[in-house]
Amino acid sequence: MEDPQSYIESGILEQYALGLLTPAERAAVEAEAARHPAIAQELAAGQLALEYYADAHARELPAGMRDRVLTKVLAQVGSAAPVASASLRADVDALAQPQSAPGEAVVRPLAAATPARRGWAIAASVALLLSLIGNGWLYGRWQSADHDLVALQEDQSRLAANTMVVEKKLGDARQQNAVLRDAEFRFVALAGTPAAPAAHARVLFNAVSRRVYVDVQRLPAPPAGRQYQLWALNKGKPVDAGVLTVAAAAGERLERMKDIASAQAFAVTLEPVGGSATPTMPIRAMGTI
């Protein structure tokens, strides 16, 4: 085979990362990457670059989209809801079936009837016709009741899912409120540094219980591969207080960080994902107690 460098130069790795190869070509590239670390490294770098490119196009999500998408996705992957409505439909169909059967069973040839019995036959035909019309009407009612039931059941499961989401949010909000009202917590405002002038966050620090919560007002979205990390400064020394989740960095909720025994100030830096043992990047926001 060609040497790894000219393989890399051929541009096939970029085609792989851009998703332009057939499954067979992909498998061939993966085999080369498995054989040559240089190729694997180059391939990973290209994929990471496109992750970064994709992430740069990240958007604010439209209001209400989270609940809509999650409810639909959970309904599709979950087994409970579809089974319930399928069995309901089967029940309704089973009930609807025998209704049309008696009508058909009564049909007999009228030609063989004697004149004396003709009156009865006509009466029976009229009765049969009425019965068929009645059955047809009832069947129509059944069908629409079936549809209504299925629609109502879907509404109900959607409402139940919404209620669960709302209850969970309410519980979270109550508990966050309890922290905010606790007089033991001190509020430390973190202001943005020149590296991130718009940054603004608060730390809630309870010196007795040693609890630390972070409450982000505004932090620029971290680029791919980076994550915000909180530091407690104790006698000038930075102590790791944990990394911020995506939701916390976006200011969606109060987040509990690592317990801190003693601190005079708090600071935030942008570290590689997973955080660092000591700060490696410039401070983005800082505040003293």
Place this chain on the structure above:
Amino acid sequence: MSDTLPISPSTASEEDLVQRLRARDESALTLFYDRYAPALFGVISRIVKDDDTAEDVLQEAMVKIWNSFPAYDAGKGRLFTWVLNVSRNLAIDKIRSRQHRVGTRTQGLDDSLAAQRLPAAESFRPEHIGLKEIVQTLVPDQRQIIDLLYFGGYTQSEVAEELKLPLGTVKTRARTAIKLLSKLIR
């Protein structure tokens, strides 16, 4: 009181997410959404150019990711790369079936070239530094080619044909652009 505060694990790491998805833990889908939806929605809406369609595609992508998760091989690449490709392919399938209905392929390319010339949509987060850095790093020619390849669903030969460029030039620009992006991260 505060003892019962539901504390999210300090990081929903990718490994943790992969494990939970593999264990068919449905709550992982919420974590997945919080972590990846902004980027996936950004990419999908860039491809399908309509927010309602993009929301549908995102939802389809999440169902597909859940259903075909056993096919994900962490040894072959990161989760984000995999989910980006699943979402991108669904979005591209969507516009291809639409273009098929509306008319020719060329028309689609013209549309996406026109979209290139527009200033960045205001729906992009203004404080988001990534896009700004990219605009500063890539020259328009490079960016156009990456956008057509990544967001347009075109092959390199199709891009070469439409832009009346030699295939070699398209390949070189794509390669240079990805190299420059790599440097931006390091």
